[in-house]
Amino acid sequence: MSSTEQGTSSAAPAEPTTAPESAAAPEVPESFYYVHGKDKVVHKVSAGALQHSALIHGMISNLGYTEEQAKANPFPFENIDGDILQMVVDWCNQHKGKPTPPEDTNLPKQKEKLFDLVLAVNYLEIKELLTYCCKQVAMMVKGKSPEEIREIWMIPTDAEDEAAEKEAKKRAGKEAAGETAAAAGDAK
Amino acid sequence: MPIRIFSIPAADFQYALHCMDIGDLIAFSLCSNRTKNLVKSSSRKIDPISAQIDENTILLKIEPNLQFLLREDSFSIELHRGNGIEIWRKPGFTQRDFIAHFLSISRSSIIPELRMIELFQWEPMKSEDVLKGIKFQIMDHKRRLTRADGEELLVTVGPGVVVFEFLSPQDLSIQ
Structure with missing residues (x-):
């Protein structure tokens, strides 16, 4: 995790780092919450930064955690890779309380990271970041031919789609037959 | 990856x-x-296409800087979008298929503007001259065309411009 005044990472809930002192410090001390991903590394994030995530913001509002409770119970996001959650936390910290710029050049350029980021951001309901990510996804195929797009986005051919559809129908048929047989067995 | x-x-x-x-x-x-x-x-929304026919090629214009050239002898289209010429290949796709595809994605059954270069003579047209596979002949010299199968196409004639209204994009697909 990049060093920011709002957060830190560790294998266990981390001790709050000292917030920077400044003349314009808010009167009310800022609350901090903790999140971890698949790698169990805990990230400490301010409530202000987490406001970007509608999901986490909703969880905070509903749970009414005190800071101590929040520290003891980090929000678990087991479906999100640690490095992806790190990116999300960094983005939230960088854009805390700021108007979001029309473009964000700090998003990952690696395709696989970008797609994982889209899934994570969609799950966490971070609308602005999702918008940037989707734009980045669209930029991947800018100026490309259909063959190149098919390769970049792994688009199945018509024949592959038809084969997958047949396979799905066959599987559904087998499942339905299995359920019927089970129901008949129960009836006996 | x-x-x-x-x-x-x-x-x-x-x-x-x-x-x-x-x-x-x-x-x-x-x-x-x-x-x-x-x-x-x-x-x-994809704007309606306009088409220009010149002998064996059909030029489809989507936007001023986005034009596709369909040749009758290849399963590909030439794309002109300001960065030189690109070739997109689509095995098995004929001119008709490409036109049907463009009509389909623009959710339109109409080519609102069709220009025919050096074909604008009101005399019976041969099917191979215009839009391969769609057979029609001129019934009168004004506003009505009939295809070889008896179905009518609506046509509007303007100065140097002929507008055909196909019944549906499927009319252009392979039989």
Whole structure:
């Protein structure tokens, strides 16, 4: 995790780092919450930064955690890779309380990271970041031919789609037959 | 490393489509039937195409800087979008299929403007001269064409411009 005044990472809930002192410090001390991903590394994030995530913001509002409770119970996001959650936390910290710029050049350029980021951001309901990510996804195929797009986005051919559809129908048929047989067995 | 685009949530994918320019969207639509249907059902509006026929080639214009040239002897289209000429190949796709595809993704059954270079003589046209596979002959010299199968096409004639209204995009598909 990049060093920011709002957060830190560790294998266990981390001790709050000292917030920077400044003349314009808010009167009310800022609350901090903790999140971890698949790698169990805990990230400490301010409530202000987490406001970007509608999901986490909703969880905070509903749970009414005190800071101590929040520290003891980090929000678990087991479906999100640690490095992806790190990116999300960094983005939230960088854009805390700021108007979001029309473009964000700090998003990952690696395709696989970008797609994982889209899934994570969609799950966490971070609308602005999702918008940037989707734009980045669209930029991947800018100026490309259909063959190149098919390769970049792994688009199945018509024949592959038809084969997958047949396979799905066959599987559904087998499942339905299995359920019927089970129901008949129960009836006996 | 390639990535499965269909693994991202549908709404996000639709937003990505929304961010693409029309040329990229058309390229995407040509990837498969599924991608064609996705473009067709998306909220993106593709302007109606205009066509210009010159002997064996058909030039489809989507936007001033987006033109596709269809040749009768290849399963490909030439794309002109300001960065030189690109060739997109689509095995098995004829001129008719490409036109049907463009009509389909623009959700239109009409080519609003059709210009025919050096064919604008009111005399019986041979099917091979205009839009391969669609057989028609001029019934009168004004506003009505009839295809060889008896179905009528509506046509509007203007100065140097003929507008054909096909019954549906399927009229252009392979029988």
